Amino acid sequence: MLFHYAILLPLIAAVALGALFALKTVSLLRKIAACTRWPTVTGKVIGTRTESYVDDNTTEATDSDHPHRGPGAETEYTGAIIRYAFSVAGRGYQSTRRYVGRPVLSGSPRGAAKVLAKYPLNGAVTVHYNPANPAEAMLEPANLANVWLALAVAVVFGGIGSLALWLLWSLI
Amino acid sequence: MIAPYVIAGVLLLLAAGCALGILHWLAKAFTMSRWPTVKGTITSSWDVLDGERIKYAYAVGGRRYVGHMVALSGGGASTFDATPQELVEKYPPGAEVTVYYNPTHCATAVLEPRSMKNAGISILFTVAFASFGLLFLAAALRAH
Numbered sequence: 663m664l665f666h667y668a669i670l671l672p673l674i675a676a677v678a679l680g681a682l683f684a685l686k687t688v689s690l691l692r693k694i695a696a697c698t699r700w701p702t703v704t705g706k707v708i709g710t711r712t713e714s715y716v717d718d719n720t721t722e723a724t725d726s727d728h729p730h731r732g733p734g735a736e737t738e739y740t741g742a743i744i745r746y747a748f749s750v751a752g753r754g755y756q757s758t759r760r761y762v763g764r765p766v767l768s769g770s771p772r773g774a775a776k777v778l779a780k781y782p783l784n785g786a787v788t789v790h791y792n793p794a795n796p797a798e799a800m801l802e803p804a805n806l807a808n809v810w811l812a813l814a815v816a817v818v819f820g821g822i823g824s825l826a827l828w829l830l831w832s833l834i
Numbered sequence: 835m836i837a838p839y840v841i842a843g844v845l846l847l848l849a850a851g852c853a854l855g856i857l858h859w860l861a862k863a864f865t866m867s868r869w870p871t872v873k874g875t876i877t878s879s880w881d882v883l884d885g886e887r888i889k890y891a892y893a894v895g896g897r898r899y900v901g902h903m904v905a906l907s908g909g910g911a912s913t914f915d916a917t918p919q920e921l922v923e924k925y926p927p928g929a930e931v932t933v934y935y936n937p938t939h940c941a942t943a944v945l946e947p948r949s950m951k952n953a954g955i956s957i958l959f960t961v962a963f964a965s966f967g968l969l970f971l972a973a974a975l976r977a978h
Contacts, residue, residue, distance in 0.1 A: 671966050745883060755926065756880040759919050797926035 680820020
């Protein structure tokens, strides 16, 4: 019996996590729908850079229990940061937001390079700003990067968790 | 069999520990929310986007102060913390803000005394430990 519960608990947690991310997906879509209706103004790119961090697998990589893992096991995630300036009603603003949600970093630097090429320094950009708070602005309101991420987590955790839960339930 | 009761007990104790942390947080938040308020201005620049701290100026009794605290911090960074981008959207340079200051030490001030965002991780662990602990307890009682 205890064994069943020991398996059941992580599965329930996985389904709960899946449900949370499903709600997050809906909330992101609602926000995107609102942002695409925001007024626009022309702004200027005033800075570009890449931001990266290395997922530190050093411990595992040197662990004698995992000899198959080499130093190449560490992953570098990269994202492009585009800083732009714009004015609304005579007041200047700056932002680095490209789309709804936090920046989604990629395991390949090619994605970041593409973004940097799309927004050259000193280039003009169309800025969508919140009329109630112009400090809240973005360049790509229809970008679904965070929606796909949240949806993937919802499907993986919610879907696999539910399926395993159903299988376990029919076995008990 | 005593093992399930021990597991349930440990999980519930961990939940109680986290809950105590939240209660301590709530007590501090309650105290700060009763501090007197004054109007202030965001004096930090757009370089908050590059990691500069949020800065706001306010005056109490003719003396001028500069505050940095936005909300109670749990210490250390977590995914629940606001990013520089989110901070600057909420507190752009020149914006007028309501500052809650400690009447016995006016240099201590906060902008969001009731914010529970940074307590998110503690709430998450309390709920997780409590629900797992209760489930184990229910399983043990049922087996008994």
